[in-house]
Amino acid sequence: MINLELSEDLKQYQEDMKVFAETVFRPISRKYDEAEHEYPQELEDLRGMKHFDRKKKSEKPADKSEPTSGKANMRGVISSEEIAWGDPSFLISIPNAGLGNVALVTSGSDEQFEKYGDKWLAMAITEPNAGSDSKAMNTTAKLDGDDWVLNGEKIFVSCADRCDAVVVMATTDKSAGKEGIRSFIVDKNSPGFTLEKLEKKMGLRGSDTGTFSMTDCRIPKDNVLGGFEKTNKNKGFKGTMQTFDTSRPMVAAMAIGVARAALDYTREVMAENSIIPDYKKGSINISSIEKDFFLMEANLEAARLLSWKAAWMADNKKPNSTEASMAKAKAGRQGVLITQKCCELLGPMGLSTKHLAEKWLRDVRVMDIFEGTGQIQHLIVARNILELSSTQLK
């Protein structure tokens, strides 16, 4: 039975996250925007929280009749929106909740989860010559005795300075294309593993982003994620692509959260100036500002419902890669458009660093880029609905 209203427990969760974002993140938002690369000590309180949990693979019940409709993904998009409303940089800088931790939870072995479960894991995919075309990556991993030896360079690694270890994607056999790609857990102190630099970014300055080089970097043989022999061909790369089905709705929700922050602020400022949205007005009787405002609200709600649907499908074990990309395509673009329109409506208040609107615009811009650009999302949606392969629709 269709019902698009949140249940009471999710509403309560949403409310709790909002209070948290408002009281913990919002007050230090500007501080770390200005102190780029400085680790926000305030985040340490979150380290002990149990962000991810999972049953040991060996303990998994064979009985598939157990209820599968959890709410992890719905809670993910809700918390993502609320926290990003507070400050999106901190959302991607929560200790022990990096993208590498997500990969560990989904693909790691029991032993790896035991060893790295309470560590902060970053994720390294992008290379200077492999952005959207991630399977073109050139970082290599060669087995040498009991070690893997890694060589190459990884850029745009979130939490590069703050993390304890990095999940690095590398090719074990370049001629095998994406089937040769595996993920490796690399401790920060591994020999030959160097943090080269931290980027200076337009936004999301409260979260660090760095470049790692690997020069004959040696890591234990067991550190291939999920085990080398056990991973069927394709699983390494495909496994990472599948994590996008859960992460894209969350990144969509992040963009929605930032845009909502801008919209809420704009609403407040409008109200102080006696412009109150009236949802009964006909389009002929509203001002340009009101029309803009209504359209932003509608687009935000549309993006939110798309992200909810994608997350709900993941919770209910339905294939959702089309919906996840739809949500990301819509929310990524609208996040940017709404935030910049708010800055426009706010006028000088939208430019001055006395207010947070300009920061939100800088923060949100990347959300139509990372976790797959808007164009990549369109490509995925189009291939799926047109039933075309990647060679037919390039």
Added chain:
Amino acid sequence: MLSFNMSEEQTITRDTVARLVKDLIIDTAHEMDEAGNIPEEYIQAAWELGASIAAIPEAYGGYDMDYSPMMNAIILEELAYGDMAFAVAATLPSMFIFPVYEMGTEEQKKKYLPLFCKEAYTPCTCAINEPGFGFDPHKLKTKAVKKNGSYILNGEKCFVPLAKESSHFLIAASCDGENSFFIADAENAGINIKKPERNLGLYSLKTYEVALDNCEIPAKNRLVGNSDCNYDKIIQKSAIAMSAIGTGVSRASYEYARDYAKERIQFGEPIAHKQSIAFMIAEMAYEVEAMRLMTWKAASMLENGKDCQRDSFLARLYAGEMSMKVTDHGIQVLGGHGFIREHPVERYYRNARGVAILHGMAIV
């Protein structure tokens, strides 16, 4: 509980309506549009599904089922997927029946509902829209003035579907600054039905301008409303209905363009293989989905007994904007062929223009 899944009942109903639309409407909608007429048996076939009177108690001729705006939204999307004019015509009596049922006195319900809640489709209509610049359903220019136990109505109405064919009207008018509905008999003096309108779209739906010239209606024919249902709520329900219709029209355009792009060969391969085409189609797909979810969200709130003024307004606004965008893309994908009337995308585009403009054409 949050769910994007249809219940079994919702699925069965959707499939039943979809089958009817596929069997009767998809291949004939173009002819109906050209002829400016919908065959009565098609309307009757849709009427026999019973959706319009499902929630009306048996005492008044209905089926006494639970009222479900969500179900109504699902049905309207399917009907409009076939043809928007058909969707409006086939469910039009609801636009009279529902307000009377929800806002009427016991006497009004007893008198009027059985006339239309029966197996044979019996046209009755609703007059809300007004011609000229600046129409707003909350600021009606048609006025009702009380005089000696009657209301005297004066004003102009337009886009009144099946006005000439209907025995009864529900007329929206402002009385002392308050918007209300008045039940009028077609025989009533002062109701001047003009010749059929010729509009941008909905060719097969007969609509009329109706002039109200000192139209005297007995005071007991005013719908007074109550705390649960009033004029505003009817406008909200009609907004959600129009969002559902916009979703259906847009989906039709999206699917046609998608299939066309896979078959149309240029430069030695299907045009779907080109990103500029494929990305347009992807956008159409997620905007249709977004329109539907906005509609369902507002319908959910209505179904859960919540105030949906904001959500119905936003759903309608969104559907109005996006159905134009999607149907415009539909034409563009077909190129020059999209401009030729044999392909339905031009009809979808003309019809979609009404989504943002028309009020009171359907109700959830």
